[in-house]
Amino acid sequence: ANSANQIAAGEVVERPASVVKELVENSLDAGAKHIDITIEGNGVPLIRVRDDGSGIGRADLPLAVIRHATSKITQIEDLDHLQTLGFRGEALPSIASVSHFEISSRPEYEEAGLSFTLKGGEEEGLTEIGCPVGTSVTVRDLFFNTPARLKFLKSTATEFGLISDTVGRIALAHPEIAISLTHPQQVVLQTTGRGDLREAIGAVIGYDLARQLIPIQMSDEKWRLEGFISPPNLVRSSKQAQFFMVNGRIIRSPLLSRALAEGYHTLIPAKHHPIAVLHVSLPPSEYDVNVHPTKMDVRFKDEAGLSQFIREAVNAALLRSKP
Ligand code: ADP
Numbered sequence: 001a002n003s004a005n006q007i008a009a010g011e012v013v014e015r016p017a018s019v020v021k022e023l024v025e026n027s028l029d030a031g032a033k034h035i036d037i038t039i040e041g042n043g044v045p046l047i048r049v050r051d052d053g054s055g056i057g058r059a060d061l062p063l064a065v066i067r068h069a070t071s072k073i074t075q076i077e078d079l080d081h082l083q084t085l086g087f088r089g090e091a092l093p094s095i096a097s098v099s100h101f102e103i104s105s106r107p108e109y110e111e112a113g114l115s116f117t118l119k120g121g122e123e124e125g126l127t128e129i130g131c132p133v134g135t136s137v138t139v140r141d142l143f144f145n146t147p148a149r150l151k152f153l154k155s156t157a158t159e160f161g162l163i164s165d166t167v168g169r170i171a172l173a174h175p176e177i178a179i180s181l182t183h184p185q186q187v188v189l190q191t192t193g194r195g196d197l198r199e200a201i202g203a204v205i206g207y208d209l210a211r212q213l214i215p216i217q218m219s220d221e222k223w224r225l226e227g228f229i230s231p232p233n234l235v236r237s238s239k240q241a242q243f244f245m246v247n248g249r250i251i252r253s254p255l256l257s258r259a260l261a262e263g264y265h266t267l268i269p270a271k272h273h274p275i276a277v278l279h280v281s282l283p284p285s286e287y288d289v290n291v292h293p294t295k296m297d298v299r300f301k302d303e304a305g306l307s308q309f310i311r312e313a314v315n316a317a318l319l320r321s322k323p
């Protein structure tokens with residue numbers, strides 16, 4: 001079972017940033033209002049994610065980290081299903097199989113918490129501990145038993161950059177949750193959780209920049225668009241500062257990126273890109289999701305219609321912002 005976990009780990013856990021993503025998504029699933037992330041170095045020495053979510057009951061804690069004996073994929077048609085659900089039940093066992101792993105948790109209805117530790121997927125101990133309601137997962141020595149993975153990692157700057165990018169995207173997708181990212185004793189990113197998107201943008205890409213952004217909003221029977229875009233004089237040489245969420249999920253979308261740029265017409269110079277944080281809502285029947293553990297691609301049914309909608313929304317926002 002452990003080698004199966006390590007193989008799965010190659011799929012789910014590509015690098016420290018993917019561990020962070022999986023752990024924070026679990027905190028979101030658990031209904032956390034506060035999520036605190038601590039990183040040491042490039043994430044290999046330490047990744048810790050603490051939340052104040054539902055916690056895990058005593059009986060369930062070990063099960064959460066042990067691969068389900070009976071796989072949920074029993075028939076091939078389930079694969080379609082799996083795509084929309086993500087890789088269910090894979091993340092914690094995979095991460096635990098390639099690290100020194102500790103999970104402590106307490107649900108509200110229990111007096112004491114439990115802490116479960118594993119090394120390379122082998123159980124080390126299960127002990128009762130005092131802890132606040134919620135869950136804390138600590139991952140140390142990531143990939144200590146998979147040297148090939150370890151060798152593939154880039155510099156601390158690159159790996160931490162990817163982590164902070166991941167956390168930033170999640171913070172923009174969830175302005176209603178207070179998220180902090182700490183790297184060598186320094187808070188690198190912190191949102192208030194007040195639900196104010198402009199404020200969250202400030203925390204992620206800078207308050208000065210956030211203040212200059214233009215609100216964008218449009219809706220019709222099919223689509224709803226909400227967020228912020230930059231004025232034409234505030235552009236970047238990369239698309240790094242473009243963030244798209246579809247029904248609350250972070251996605252990558254060349255289509256949205258193109259439609260956004262087209263909305264500016266000739267207002268922005270060639271090879272430059274607007275800054276944008278766009279939340280798009282649409283009926284689930286309007287798109288297909290292709291989930292890969294490290295990214296999420298969406299195929300929209302009515303690409304032309306959506307592009308047109310985005311262009312119009314951008315036009316309207318730019319017009320409205322004219323002094
Ligand atoms: P999945 O999220 O796909 O169910 P995971 O391996 O990521 O699989 O997590 C396994 C299970 O452990 C979850 O289904 C959930 O019940 C529990 N769990 C993990 N992290 C947390 C958390 N932060 N708070 C509460 N429960 C959690």
Ligand code: MG
Nearest residue numbers: 022025026091
């Ligand atoms: Mg999960």
